[in-house]
Amino acid sequence: MGEIVLKDVEKSFGDVSVLRDINLTIKDGEFVVFVGPSGCGKSTLLRMITGLETVSGGQVVIDGEDITHTKPSSRGLAMVFQSYALFPHISVRDNIGFGLKIAGLPKAEIDAKVAQASGILGLDALLDRKPRELSGGQQQRVAIGRAIVREPAAFLFDEPLSNLDAALRVQMRIELIRLHERLATTMIYVTHDQVEAMTMADRIVVLEGGDIQQFDTPIALYDRPVNKFVAGFIGSPKMNFMEASPGPDGTVQVKGGPALKVPGLDPARMTGRMTVGIRPEHIRYAHDAGDLTGKILVEEQLGSDAFLYVEVEGIGMVTVRAVGERDFHSHQTVHLSLPPETCHVFDESDLRINEN
Amino acid sequence: MTKSVRWQLVAAVVITFVFVAPILWMVLAAFKTINDIYAIPPVWVPDFTYLDNFKLLLSENWPFLLNSTIVTLSATALCLAFALPCAFGLVYFQFGAKNFLADWILSTRMMPPIAAAVPLYMVFNGAGMLDTMPALIIAYAGFNLPFAVWVAMSFFRNIPKEIIEAARIEGCGWFQTFRIVALPLAKSGIATVATFVFIFAWNELLLALFLTTREAKTFPVVISSFSTVTKTYWELISAATIIQILPPVIFTILMQRHIVSGLTMGAVKN
Numbered sequence A: 001m002g003e004i005v006l007k008d009v010e011k012s013f014g015d016v017s018v019l020r021d022i023n024l025t026i027k028d029g030e031f032v033v034f035v036g037p038s039g040c041g042k043s044t045l046l047r048m049i050t051g052l053e054t055v056s057g058g059q060v061v062i063d064g065e066d067i068t069h070t071k072p073s074s075r076g077l078a079m080v081f082q083s084y085a086l087f088p089h090i091s092v093r094d095n096i097g098f099g100l101k102i103a104g105l106p107k108a109e110i111d112a113k114v115a116q117a118s119g120i121l122g123l124d125a126l127l128d129r130k131p132r133e134l135s136g137g138q139q140q141r142v143a144i145g146r147a148i149v150r151e152p153a154a155f156l157f158d159e160p161l162s163n164l165d166a167a168l169r170v171q172m173r174i175e176l177i178r179l180h181e182r183l184a185t186t187m188i189y190v191t192h193d194q195v196e197a198m199t200m201a202d203r204i205v206v207l208e209g210g211d212i213q214q215f216d217t218p219i220a221l222y223d224r225p226v227n228k229f230v231a232g233f234i235g236s237p238k239m240n241f242m243e244a245s246p247g248p249d250g251t252v253q254v255k256g257g258p259a260l261k262v263p264g265l266d267p268a269r270m271t272g273r274m275t276v277g278i279r280p281e282h283i284r285y286a287h288d289a290g291d292l293t294g295k296i297l298v299e300e301q302l303g304s305d306a307f308l309y310v311e312v313e314g315i316g317m318v319t320v321r322a323v324g325e326r327d328f329h330s331h332q333t334v335h336l337s338l339p340p341e342t343c344h345v346f347d348e349s350d351l352r353i354n355e356n
Numbered sequence B: 001m002t003k004s005v006r007w008q009l010v011a012a013v014v015i016t017f018v019f020v021a022p023i024l025w026m027v028l029a030a031f032k033t034i035n036d037i038y039a040i041p042p043v044w045v046p047d048f049t050y051l052d053n054f055k056l057l058l059s060e061n062w063p064f065l066l067n068s069t070i071v072t073l074s075a076t077a078l079c080l081a082f083a084l085p086c087a088f089g090l091v092y093f094q095f096g097a098k099n100f101l102a103d104w105i106l107s108t109r110m111m112p113p114i115a116a117a118v119p120l121y122m123v124f125n126g127a128g129m130l131d132t133m134p135a136l137i138i139a140y141a142g143f144n145l146p147f148a149v150w151v152a153m154s155f156f157r158n159i160p161k162e163i164i165e166a167a168r169i170e171g172c173g174w175f176q177t178f179r180i181v182a183l184p185l186a187k188s189g190i191a192t193v194a195t196f197v198f199i200f201a202w203n204e205l206l207l208a209l210f211l212t213t214r215e216a217k218t219f220p221v222v223i224s225s226f227s228t229v230t231k232t233y234w235e236l237i238s239a240a241t242i243i244q245i246l247p248p249v250i251f252t253i254l255m256q257r258h259i260v261s262g263l264t265m266g267a268v269k270n
């Protein structure tokens, strides 16, 4: 079991408040990812759950038990560090079995569990080596092995893959997803990487400036971001933002562009200054006609997609994602249209005001 | 061999000779009679089978050699027993006056041992501990504590923080973390500290002169007694000094094997 509830959790270092009003309920067996820009407090939040960092206010509850002031060794959690943090003076076998030995399990049982974990992670041939004799990927596997043998209430990961090269990262990502399916244990995973967040998470916590911006499924974050920050943070390339103001007949007038009749937008919630957001793949593009006219500054051709960076007079740079497109090139003129049903509207305090 | 390398070699030989010469002279003197030591022209190479100096020395003074051994090993052990947990706590525990406490510990080192000699004499006198080995053990361990704490702190600080954190999450309490993880990883630091305390305690003369009279005398005190108002027994001093310098040399060589760098390599990825 591993339901983790944070109630009004706060953290400050001295006078500096780092996290405020953190309320989260992470369900048993859920895979939750914390994302946010550097320094937003992801690691601090994770470390408060482990007990490595003290909590300045509020409660941390695991399975109904208030563990706010319980020491880390008694919380029954396992953590995988970005730096792996293996014990360098003992073998891989002893590293994996470390927690079990501390817990006083009989040797036969430890050996059996270590063998099982090393089988899952493909470490059988490496058990008698010291950590320094392993590659980065292997070391990370040992760290994961050390975590899974203890059958913890939850796994906590702090950017576990960021020291690996790109190919290995993809492989480990898939392995972690499969591991989660197999163990069905609660996992909390901190990352900078959009793709990791989107692909691995059941739900994502977006943190910024010490506050939770949104806590929802990856698709909900992508399709219905609550504010401009989340809209801009989730998705790559980023959502395009354009200044706008209220237009005639309940429309939104894009500055230097068309007036859009965005569905689900209550004119009463409009403010004088607004922002219209549209994702690069939602912009329609054509050689002959459209709402906006611009010039392609750069064409990034990936084969599967072409990213067109279009300079539109009065609006600025607009990114267009043209799936499978081969026919638009740098320096050409292109016409763009903004389908209103794909647009997001943010008010002057950057909250999203169209409902859908 | 280029010219500059040759000159470096010559310089190295000369410098080495300057440092080794007294020891060499002493080794030679230990195998001479007092008459040979003063002989002119000098007796350069003595008869190395002449062991009377050693026999005489040890037959009378072996209990004091034993005292020295007991005091030195105990003081080293006592000092480490206090310094290591203290340093660990100062590095890893979070509490208010942490830095102040560490500085304060160091500041006690600024006092020269001589300044403490009289007070120590009075304290041990009051406790009825004069001329006992525990008095010396406590004094030596105490004098080396600040240094030992600071060196041990620097070695604990070099252990990546995550390793300590991992141990705690894996279920270790503070004491287990200290014993199972931190100590093995600070092994080279412990060897360094132990070597320093060992050499200090083994060679200490001043406090031993103050605090002992007969029973608990250490070997350096014995050596100093060979130089009397009327006569200096150079042959005994030489023999005793050879015995005196051997243990630190052996201890240092033994410890050197443990002073390996890069022990934490591969622990964390940077």
Ligand SMILES: Nc1ncnc2c1ncn2[C@@H]1O[C@H](COP(=O)(O)OP(=O)(O)OP(=O)(O)O)[C@@H](O)[C@H]1O
Pocket (backbone or CB within 6 Å): A013, A018, A036, A037, A038, A039, A040, A041, A042, A043, A044, A045, A192
């Ligand atoms: N021990 C500390 N003392 C003072 N401030 C700290 C301490 N640890 C973290 N902070 C501050 O708290 C804030 C959050 O840090 P944290 O490490 O949680 O960020 P993060 O989201 O994990 O960043 P990154 O993505 O770079 O790892 C930062 O502004 C940091 O400077």
Ligand SMILES: [Mg+2]
Pocket (backbone or CB within 6 Å): A042, A043, A044, A158
């Ligand atoms: Mg972090």
